[in-house]
Amino acid sequence: MRFQGLDLNLLVALDALLTEQNVSAAAENVHLSQSAMSSALNRLRDYFGDDLLSIQGRRMVLTPRAESLADPVRTALLHIRSTITTQPTFDPATAKRAFTLSASDYAQTVVVAPALARVREIAPGLSFDITAPGPAAQRALEQGELDIYLSLEQFAVADHPHAALFEDDYVVVAWKDNPLTQGGVDAALYFDLGHVSVQFGPARLPAFDEWFIKSARQPRKVEVTVPSFVMAPQFLIGTSRITTMHRRLAETFAATLPIAVFPVPFEIPKVRQVAQWHRFNERDEGIRWLVAQMRETAGEAPHKSNLSNLFTV
Template identity: 35%
Template sequence: MQLDLNLLSALDALLEEGSVAGAAERLHVTAPAMSRSLGRLRRTTGDQILVRTGRTMTPTPYAIAVREQVHELLQEVRGVLAPSRELDLATLERTFTLRWHDSLISLAGPALLTAVREQAPGVRLRFIAESATDTPGLRRGEVDLEANASRPTTPDLRAEKVAETHHVVVVRREHPLTRGGAVTAERYAAAEHITVSRRGRLDNALDEALASLGLTRRVVAAVPTEAAAFAFARDADLLVTAPGSTTAAAAGPGLAVLPLPLDLPPAPVYLSWHQRYDTDRAHAWLRDLARTALARRRGGDRIEA
């Protein structure tokens, strides 16, 4: 059977985009042409690949099973066919998916996008939110770069610490902590707290630090993002402990930033990717820009487990 490598590109695009129109736009072909490619793929594999569910299309179990393998094969083919091709940023057309912690998107995302648009106007960035559970997006090729406080432990994932920051206390300007002298560990523990946790945890390393001093705190709520925590703090006498890198966002109307009266180690931020992209010139270029954007913003963050 004669194989057409163009079908491999079409299959990869269809599985990532989840639609004929999206895959056509990604590969710069017409929707009818991509629809014909899908038909050929169905005849070749004997599987429907994508099936319509209401207004969307859903991958079949077979498509889900081969998605990672297809992506890796395509990367290998590209590496074999163009091992020494120089990276031409002016003509580069590619979409990168970045799963970053929400505060890092706010702090360093704009600088990264500006640098990308200046150097490679054909490149698009797709920032996606972190999941409440750990997902193998990097290993499956669904995510190009992650940025958060977690260092991957599997050997096929690379990680580089690019920044770190210390924590501060964020309260509304009328909060009792803004009056009556220095913020002590006792006054800090006596306040009502709101935690930031994408998994909804009510405790974290702060409780261990307080326990070492014989102190406990009362956490009244947990929210998934710092932006949400700051919104709560603006309307009530609630205390948010956040990385110092987010103080620019916190120093909006009605909020005050105070020193944290606890000795906590600085919180790191790691940039992570799969080893398949180690020699990918375009990916290496994006990593350099992301590293610079995160370091300049001192975008370290402590992600609540």
């Protein structure tokens, strides 16, 4: 089909080329042969009267004209998908669908895993691809390639709707037989003991609690640094170390590991976990249903008649 001389079938190829900036990768993205993608690129160049992709050194870069097309093309395709190709209703019992999610190890442990165990009984035809959060996942959300992005509310992606899943606070965790914590953990002991610290990703970004602990103007004695909260308890057992983590996660671990949970001896504000989706997917009943399942699993299920009030930007 042509629209003002443009073969609309080329829009998908154009979006892939503008995103990947590589003919081979774009071809793989949309399941075309490299020769077919090269042919599509040549036709697009003829239509726009522009190279769109030009070679610089060993890589291809977008021309100014291509850069100006990237967002409008992606927006047009997202509109088509959200208004035309998305099923208007969602029946969990019969649905066959693959969802893409991004969630931290914390969110995966306390809400995603138990929610999907429950979902398996209700909607056996669903499958899930779960990735770690971060800049790549945020870009995927903005490009409409990610169904649900779970994060703390302050790290939510701007201009896309979200629903609150649950609130949580922080606790101190120690080996249950740690002789130094049998009477509890006050502020003096907190800063005197060795700590297991959590830092994320290649940039070694500190966990959220670090920002508030630093406000005490007294450094912690960090003895071990690990890349995720789910690893931290293993480095407490048999030692006098402590760590700081979310209460829900700590209580989950305490059910199976020999650890004890104590209040934090100073104030750290509570955190709120939210689920986000692309604004064009606002009417996607499958996404809304899955988010509702997570809320119910987290123990903060709304009344069905109020479900629409949970979804905000």
